[in-house]
Amino acid sequence: AQSVTQLGSHVSVSEGALVLLRCNYSSSVPPYLFWYVQYPNQGLQLLLKYTSAATLVKGINGFEAEFKKSETSFHLTKPSAHMSDAAEYFCAVISGAGSYQLTFGKGTKLSVIP
Amino acid sequence: KAGVTQTPRYLIKTRGQQVTLSCSPISGHRSVSWYQQTPGQGLQFLFEYFSETQRNKGNFPGRFSGRQFSNSRSEMNVSTLELGDSALYLCASRAGNSNYGYTFGSGTRLTVV
Numbered sequence: 001a002q003s004v005t006q007l008g009s010h011v012s013v014s015e016g017a018l019v020l021l022r023c024n025y026s027s028s029v030p031p032y033l034f035w036y037v038q039y040p041n042q043g044l045q046l047l048l049k050y051t052s053a054a055t056l057v058k059g060i061n062g063f064e065a066e067f068k069k070s071e072t073s074f075h076l077t078k079p080s081a082h083m084s085d086a087a088e089y090f091c092a093v094i095s096g097a098g099s100y101q102l103t104f105g106k107g108t109k110l111s112v113i114p
Numbered sequence: 115k116a117g118v119t120q121t122p123r124y125l126i127k128t129r130g131q132q133v134t135l136s137c138s139p140i141s142g143h144r145s146v147s148w149y150q151q152t153p154g155q156g157l158q159f160l161f162e163y164f165s166e167t168q169r170n171k172g173n174f175p176g177r178f179s180g181r182q183f184s185n186s187r188s189e190m191n192v193s194t195l196e197l198g199d200s201a202l203y204l205c206a207s208r209a210g211n212s213n214y215g216y217t218f219g220s221g222t223r224l225t226v227v
Contacts, residue, residue, distance in 0.1 A: 034216075043118075043204055043218040090157065100170045101147065102206075102216060104157040 002027045002093050006105035014113045019078040021108045023065075023091030026072060032094040033074045034102065035065055039087045047089075050074060061085070086112045116141065118207050118219035126225045132193040135222045139186050139207030146188040147216070148180060151202040160203075163188055195226045 007022040025031055032051050036044040048059025055067045065076045074091060088109045092102040119138040127133050139146050148160040159172040163182035180190040186207075192199055202223050206216040 036218075041223075043120075043220040044206075045218070046216070049215075092157075100145070100162045100164075101159040101172065102149075102157075103159070104149075106156045 002031065002103045004091050004093050004103055004105035006089075006091050006108050008108050009106065010109050010111065012111040012113060013081045015083055016080050019063075019076070019081045019085065019110065021076040021089050021091075021110065023074045023076065023105060024072050025074060025091070025093045027093055033065075033067060034092040034094075035059065035063070035074075035076050036090045036092060036104075037087050038090065038107075044090065047076070081110075081112050083112050083114065086110055118205055118217050120203075120205050120219035120222050122222060123220065124223045124225075126227060127195050129195055129197060129226055131195050132191060133195060133224060134189050134191045135203055135205075135224070137188045137190075137205030137207075137219060139188070139205075140209075140217055143207035143209050143217075144186055145208045146182055146186065147206045147208075148188070148190050149204045149206065150174075151204060151221070152200075157204070160190065192224075197226050200224060200226045 003026045005024045034049045035047040037047050038044050047063050048057045050057050050067045058064045063078045065074050067074050088107045090107045091105040121136045145164045147162040149157050151157045161180050162170045166182045177193045182188045202221045204218050204221045206218045208216045
């Protein structure tokens with residue numbers, strides 16, 4: 001079975017500081033990995049995805065994530081936080097071809113302090 | 115290109131009633147998935163339809179059902195509503211069998227009173 005663990009349900013950073021949101025996964029087969037962002041009263045917006053093409057994945061709004069198989073991690077980073085980054089972030093996994101459901105982590109709420 | 119459209123956006127129902135939610139996928143997308151989001155349980159998979167066939171179902175009681183029409187639009191139905199069914203219900207669509215691109219709608223906020 002696949003699972004996702006997001007460390008830290010709440011993370012606060014100062015505007016301009018590094019954003020680091022942690023995600024660890026478990027999967028018995030090579031996974032597809034995703035980061036989504038959710039703003040209040042909205043759906044999920046895809047930030048980036050790992051599909052085995054490259055271990056460092058760049059997404060929208062300056063976010064990127066690195067797939068580390070040895071650590072089973074897919075942490076999300078952004079060099080400089082902006083007030084508009086305040087939202088909830090979800091890491092998700094699909095375990096290989098033939099699987100059709102996303103398994104999500106519990107989410108990390110990011111606050112940006114001016 | 116229009117996104118995933120979910121209707122209605124907000125719904126208030128009484129315990130014991132039934133409800134039907136609708137999802138129109140991105141044009142050309144044949145796969146539609148449904149997820150339930152609650153503060154306690156987070157995002158949980160309900161079911162996935164592809165070309166009118168249910169391919170996968172999550173761990174939910176039989177009160178939760180769905181279907182997909184020939185134009186790929188999907189509906190989910192919840193019968194005999196319980197207070198615990200209050201949630202944000204999200205629909206996602208993707209093209210074909212690719213795992214690359216799930217696009218989510220804005221969701222339907224269901225409140226059961």
